[in-house]
Amino acid sequence: MDGKRTKQLLIFRNIIMSRPDAKLEFESHGYWPLSNFGGLQIQISDCGSWARLKWFDDPPQPWQEIKHAVVKGEYVTLYSQRYYLFEFTRINSVSNDQ
Secondary structure (H helix, E strand, O other), X not given: OOHHHHXXXXXXXXXXXXXXXXXXXXXXXXXXXXXXXXXXEEEEOOOOOEEEXXXXXXXXXXXXXXXXXXXXXXXXXXXXXXXXXXXXEEOOOOOOOO
């Protein structure tokens, strides 16, 4: 393998490793009720730049970078539909510490 190809693979590996894929378990940070049956859940990465969505009981979608629209703010897409972060109801974690 030539040096240029090795460098490209290392850069690609570093980009992939910097993504939040290491966190495999889905932890819902917000939800958007779409019907009486259920809705859409969102998980935000620790750095706040990535998100992934999950429908009902389906497996989570792949991580994607959060994008910004001038008028409505941050959003993620699923099946070419924009879902703005302000439309999700935030889920606060409950601590057992008194």
